Amino acid sequence: MWAVYKKELKTYFLSPIGYIAIGIFMLMYSIFFYLTTILLGSVDMGNLYYATARYGLLLIVPLLTMRMFSEERKNGTEQLLLTSPRSVTSIVLGKFLAAASVIVITLILSIIYSIIISFFGNINVPTIIATMFGFLLVAMAAISIGTLASSITENQIIAAIITIVALVAPWFLVDISKIFSSIDLIDKFMKFPYGLISISDVISLISITVMCLLITIVLIKRRKAVK
Amino acid sequence: MIQVKNVTKKYGATIAVNDISFDVKDGEIVGFLGPNGAGKSTTMNMITGFIEPTNGQIIINGNDISKSPRKAKKEIGYMPENVPLYYELTAREFISYMAELKLVKRNERKKEVEKVIEETGLKEVQNKLIRNLSRGYKQRVSLAGALVGNPDVIILDEPTVGLDPKQITEIRSLIKQLGKRHTVILSTHILSEVSQICEKVIIINKGKIIAIDTPENLEKSTKEKNGISVIVEDPKGNMKKLKQKIKEIDTIDFVKDNEDGTKQYVITTSSDIDLRKKLFEVLPKEEIVIFELKKTETTLEDAFIKLIDTVKVDENKNEKKKTKKSKEQNSKEEGKSESKKSKKEEKK
Numbered sequence: 001m002w003a004v005y006k007k008e009l010k011t012y013f014l015s016p017i018g019y020i021a022i023g024i025f026m027l028m029y030s031i032f033f034y035l036t037t038i039l040l041g042s043v044d045m046g047n048l049y050y051a052t053a054r055y056g057l058l059l060i061v062p063l064l065t066m067r068m069f070s071e072e073r074k075n076g077t078e079q080l081l082l083t084s085p086r087s088v089t090s091i092v093l094g095k096f097l098a099a100a101s102v103i104v105i106t107l108i109l110s111i112i113y114s115i116i117i118s119f120f121g122n123i124n125v126p127t128i129i130a131t132m133f134g135f136l137l138v139a140m141a142a143i144s145i146g147t148l149a150s151s152i153t154e155n156q157i158i159a160a161i162i163t164i165v166a167l168v169a170p171w172f173l174v175d176i177s178k179i180f181s182s183i184d185l186i187d188k189f190m191k192f193p194y195g196l197i198s199i200s201d202v203i204s205l206i207s208i209t210v211m212c213l214l215i216t217i218v219l220i221k222r223r224k225a226v227k
Numbered sequence: 228m229i230q231v232k233n234v235t236k237k238y239g240a241t242i243a244v245n246d247i248s249f250d251v252k253d254g255e256i257v258g259f260l261g262p263n264g265a266g267k268s269t270t271m272n273m274i275t276g277f278i279e280p281t282n283g284q285i286i287i288n289g290n291d292i293s294k295s296p297r298k299a300k301k302e303i304g305y306m307p308e309n310v311p312l313y314y315e316l317t318a319r320e321f322i323s324y325m326a327e328l329k330l331v332k333r334n335e336r337k338k339e340v341e342k343v344i345e346e347t348g349l350k351e352v353q354n355k356l357i358r359n360l361s362r363g364y365k366q367r368v369s370l371a372g373a374l375v376g377n378p379d380v381i382i383l384d385e386p387t388v389g390l391d392p393k394q395i396t397e398i399r400s401l402i403k404q405l406g407k408r409h410t411v412i413l414s415t416h417i418l419s420e421v422s423q424i425c426e427k428v429i430i431i432n433k434g435k436i437i438a439i440d441t442p443e444n445l446e447k448s449t450k451e452k453n454g455i456s457v458i459v460e461d462p463k464g465n466m467k468k469l470k471q472k473i474k475e476i477d478t479i480d481f482v483k484d485n486e487d488g489t490k491q492y493v494i495t496t497s498s499d500i501d502l503r504k505k506l507f508e509v510l511p512k513e514e515i516v517i518f519e520l521k522k523t524e525t526t527l528e529d530a531f532i533k534l535i536d537t538v539k540v541d542e543n544k545n546e547k548k549k550t551k552k553s554k555e556q557n558s559k560e561e562g563k564s565e566s567k568k569s570k571k572e573e574k575k
Contacts, residue, residue: 003327007313014315076311080372083275083307084328085300225279 004094043121046193062160065146127195134192144212234283245434256406258425259414304373308384314358329376383413454523
């Protein structure tokens with residue numbers, strides 16, 4: 001797992017993708033920082049993370065996940081991975097964790113803004129930590145959806161579009177039926193900015209992540225038999 | 228040691244590989260030959276565990292590739308067709324990554340990578356991005372990726388495609404060296420390559436093995452007649468009468484008139500007779516001047532084409548038989564059903 005993880009993480013920063021992802025995050029985060037705190041004179045960081053999760057992840061996650069398996073499949077390097085003694089599970093997990101690590105890097109960078117705010121008022125540290133924890137869970141669920149999308153097509157753009165649609169569609173589908181709110185990741189992030197860690201939200205985010213990764217593993221194994 | 232037992236691969240209704248079995252012993256260099264689309268790559272992909280066979284078993288050094296893949300895959304180094312590589316890495320980084328993937332221990336990794344770079348002659352370019360390497364070097368990086376971790380079995384899918392003649396000879400000599408320490412399977416459709424490098428040839432066509440033998444034996448077995456090519460000056464036209472003088476001759480075929488007035492003929496005899504000595508004695512007596520006289524050799528190429536053609540002919544025959552049979556069966560069945568009907572009617 002760690003062999004794939006190290007190589008993937010390195011590749012994010014050998015190509016511009018890692019820097020672009022972090023750049024987009026910081027850009028959006030800064031804009032929302034201005035809109036939600038400076039403009040309103042507020043010290044509440046919750047809205048900031050919520051807005052970044054809602055709109056920022058939509059751009060960053062497809063960027064991080066679209067090439068994961070699509071590129072390997074298109075270039076044939078998939079053959080190198082699948083004929084190595086490593087298991088499919090460890091390959092999928094390695095790639096997933098590498099993408100999640102980029103998100104962790106962005107979250108660490110976001111702490112700077114909390115430090116800035118702390119000079120102007122009292123910030124609520126436990127709330128911010130809870131929010132960041134929620135943000136990471138949502139990002140991981142989104143990455144797992146992206147991983148799955150990337151494993152079903154050779155085309156990176158299609159993989160990216162599938163990921164975006166899977167993230168956005170539930171916002172509108174909720175109007176048709178309440179059931180769709182269960183696959184709306186942002187819906188599960190509502191309570192974290194208030195400092196509330198709801199067990200049901202945590203469990204549903206983790207189960208979405210695990211489910212998507214499992215389907216990815218099964219699909220790749222299945223393709224070995226069909227191909 | 229590789230054992231392939233009754234392996235079949237189906238894609239829906241089409242059968243890519245049909246019930247093939249063969250063994251490759253330790254230290255052998257085996258060539259996999261066949262026309263395009265014969266099932267070479269499919270078979271190699273199954274041996275390396277990239278795809279799973281529909282039926283059958285593949286055992287590498289006693290480990291079944293689908294039951295204990297970790298152990299079996301550790302013994303294999305694979306260089307796939309089309310040389311897939313990570314272009315954003317340097318040659319050294321790539322080889323090191325492959326070593327890591329292949330479970331080479333951390334403390335041995337550096338030494339192992341160093342050794343493989345030395346072996347494949349990549350020292351000058353080891354720190355260049357793979358993206359910027361020439362085709363020949365890319366091929367070598369891919370080969371290095373297959374060699375790293377010192378696997379027992381090395382599988383090379385068309386290793387010399389797209390290389391210039393010098394690079395081809397280099398890669399070939401490298402493969403020959405590898406054969407001393409590893410078991411090597413390579414696929415190719417360049418026949419001279421096989422007769423130069425390989426100790427054993429497996430010819431595959433339409434998913435079936437049609438021959439397993441040494442290149443020499445294959446050449447011999449397809450040779451039915453001895454041919455001698457002669458270029459002569461024959462002003463009196465005595466060549467045609469030669470058959471009466473030497474009784475062993477089966478045929479004398481005129482090939483062409485040369486510009487300098489000489490003529491070329493091919494003389495054939497049955498395979499166990501060598502007529503060269505006799506021709507040297509007889510031709511001058513008939514006032515025929517010999518310019519050139521040599522044995523025509525059957526090559527692996529002839530063997531290959533002949534084997535594939537015979538399979539086609541057999542198949543045509545079989546198909547005809549089948550259609551005949553099926554027609555007969557149909558008529559029989561019709562007869563049966565008719566008789567059943569009549570029986571039913573009788574019952575009524």
